[in-house]
Amino acid sequence: MRTFSGFPAGKVNEVHLPEPVFTEVVPIIDDLAELKVTLHVYWQLSQRPGRVSFVRLADLLNDTVLLFGLGSAPLEALRGALDRAVQRGTLLQSQDIGNTQGGPIYFANTPKGRAAVEALAAG
Template identity: 40%
Template sequence: MQPFPGFSDGAPRLVALPSAFFNDLLPLIDDLAELHVTLFCFWAVQQREGRFRYVRHRELAGHAPLQAALATTAPEIDPDESLAAALDRACARRSLLRAEVTIGSAPEMLYFINAEGGRAAHQQVLSGAWRPGDADHPIELLPERPTIYALYEQNIGPLTPMIADALKDAEHDYPQGWIVDAMRVAVERNARSWRFIASVLDRWRREGHTSGHPADQTQTEGQTQTHETAAGSSHERGERRVTDDFSDFIIR
């Protein structure tokens, strides 16, 4: 047995492991090579920057200390075969997730920790939400699009339970792009309310989706006077009339 000389002094770079690793996962791992590979992946993903992190198969196969550990664990087996078997076991146990991508004409396997960030990254790769990166980072994950609930909170107002239910119903009735466009129209018209957004969606359902941008504003003098008179009447009642394409909408 070769003795371990001890950890070096100074400020060592620490590797975070969730408590569930020791309480839930460790009792399940019954193969030493699988344990080596799983621990290495926890270390390797933390060497990357950004929210979405992964380990390349070539990093596993080319890391000399890991290869030495695998060779010590099973001297009679080629380290590459031991690595492949350990990865299969970890993925079958779902402590690791994997996805294959094609960079240029060469396939490459990527591995993710089965945690929140790893699951999100894994799903993005499977759904094709990535683009080629550089040599060190072969894929670049595209930013996640905010949900309509987040967009509402960020641009319209508080997400009350009633508004959340209305948005949920709208998701079933309209394409998501329509809802996003209707919110954009509400912001542009300074009519930040769900009532206005719902009215825009209903009009698009009846008359067809439009860009929501102002139409040709050429009007006759009589038309202008009529609109001004109507706007004045609305103002007297404490109402606000929205102009342009939605000039018949009144916000109370």
């Protein structure tokens, strides 16, 4: 087991998450990979500028920190965790129609995220 040496001295970046993440989302997630991926996506979304933030599947597939934490079959674990998070409603999925790479993109299930997914679906 790897251990955590503690937070470093000095200023560290903080991640602000809405209270329902801890009171509603975390209690209903029953799969460790889904929990890790959900929290990681929320963290990435909090780091992105703009009115409506999203994360591309391609970004997650290249995220060595995330993949390291998903065990011996990280790509399979990532895809399964994303599928579960979308089914559960903690993440919303759409297609990246504004990028030549295409592929799935993920939003938090917030009013802005829901509006973005609806707008993408409407074209």
